[in-house]
Amino acid sequence: MKFTGKAKLYGVLGYPVEHSLSPAIHNAALAATDLDGVYIPLPTPPDKLAEVMTGLRALDFVGVNVTIPHKVAVIEHLDAVDQRAREIGAVNTVVFREGRAVGYNTDADGFALSLEQTGVDLGKIHTAVLLGAGGAARAVAFGLGRRGVGKIIIAARRPEQTMELVDSSACCGLELEPCAWDALEAVLPQADLFINCTPMGMSSHGPGEFGIDWTLLKAGAVVCDLIYSPPKTAFLAAAEEAGHKIVNGQGMLVEQGALAFELWNEREAPRAVMATAFRRAAYGE
Numbered sequence: 001m002k003f004t005g006k007a008k009l010y011g012v013l014g015y016p017v018e019h020s021l022s023p024a025i026h027n028a029a030l031a032a033t034d035l036d037g038v039y040i041p042l043p044t045p046p047d048k049l050a051e052v053m054t055g056l057r058a059l060d061f062v063g064v065n066v067t068i069p070h071k072v073a074v075i076e077h078l079d080a081v082d083q084r085a086r087e088i089g090a091v092n093t094v095v096f097r098e099g100r101a102v103g104y105n106t107d108a109d110g111f112a113l114s115l116e117q118t119g120v121d122l123g124k125i126h127t128a129v130l131l132g133a134g135g136a137a138r139a140v141a142f143g144l145g146r147r148g149v150g151k152i153i154i155a156a157r158r159p160e161q162t163m164e165l166v167d168s169s170a171c172c173g174l175e176l177e178p179c180a181w182d183a184l185e186a187v188l189p190q191a192d193l194f195i196n197c198t199p200m201g202m203s204s205h206g207p208g209e210f211g212i213d214w215t216l217l218k219a220g221a222v223v224c225d226l227i228y229s230p231p232k233t234a235f236l237a238a239a240e241e242a243g244h245k246i247v248n249g250q251g252m253l254v255e256q257g258a259l260a261f262e263l264w265n266e267r268e269a270p271r272a273v274m275a276t277a278f279r280r281a282a283y284g285e
């Protein structure tokens with residue numbers, strides 16, 4: 001790894017941020033491309049966000065990733081926001097260039113591209129059903145909508161959150177269909193793609209069991225979970241058992257990072273290196 005006194009500075013801004021895998025992924029990418037730079041965790045309590053953003057400009061950072069809880073709050077500290085990030089209403093990547101801080105969102109394309117990389121042809125997906133209506137569901141819905149997925153159904157346990165997502169997306173030209181949490185069984189037979197966008201099933205959230213009747217899903221439907229730790233959630237294990245192709249959140253994490261790398265450095269990201277660094281950091285492989 002090249003790391004001199006002239007090293008370019010990158011980081012991830014969140015709170016807490018100690019569990020982030022981004023430093024491992026991005027430092028591996030910097031080393032593989034022989035860039036003189038370093039990517040560091042930037043633990044930023046919410047009441048320090050403004051000061052930290054001023055400090056990053058003063059230190060001439062090239063760019064940062066932004067994670068929970070700052071993806072929305074960071075917007076008011078930027079000079080400009082890319083149209084796609086504005087539509088999604090959240091920024092996960094900031095580029096500092098020529099004295100300006102510009103916000104982007106690479107989660108939406110990161111999800112869609114990661115699916116395509118596993119061989120899923122989004123052109124053939126007619127209907128997607130999403131569980132959850134938080135920030136990740138919103139990015140996934142935009143990623144799919146932009147690639148022409150015709151029908152995107154949102155099922156979340158709080159109807160007001162579902163409607164907030166549906167209404168705010170409609171303002172940006174994305175038509176989503178709401179579904180009551182207890183009416184999921186009625187829409188499942190339509191799904192070509194079924195995606196868990198909730199934290200249910202994360203190592204820190206217990207096993208995660210939604211009580212899905214897997215016999216309702218079409219035989220060829222693809223089932224995704226945005227979670228990558230554990231690599232196979234109970235949701236994915238049950239889907240696989242029922243015969244479905246399954247995709248976890250690893251590809252999305254690596255791809256959103258690769259897209260951020262390309263925005264900062266204006267060169268192709270070493271995706272294979274980043275994926276290997278992810279697996280080493282996440283699973284000890």
Ligand code: NAP
Nearest residue numbers: 132133134135136137156157158197198199226249252253
């Ligand atoms: P979020 O904004 O907090 O939204 C979470 C959604 O899940 C909300 O609709 C929430 O509803 C719902 N939910 C939470 N617990 C639930 C439960 N027990 N049963 C049913 N619904 C439940 O979180 P997020 O940022 O969207 O993240 C969601 C998941 O995606 C997390 O696991 C995160 O790690 C993952 N993610 C992965 C990537 C990646 O690159 N692979 C990127 C982003 C996010 P309530 O508000 O009612 O709780």
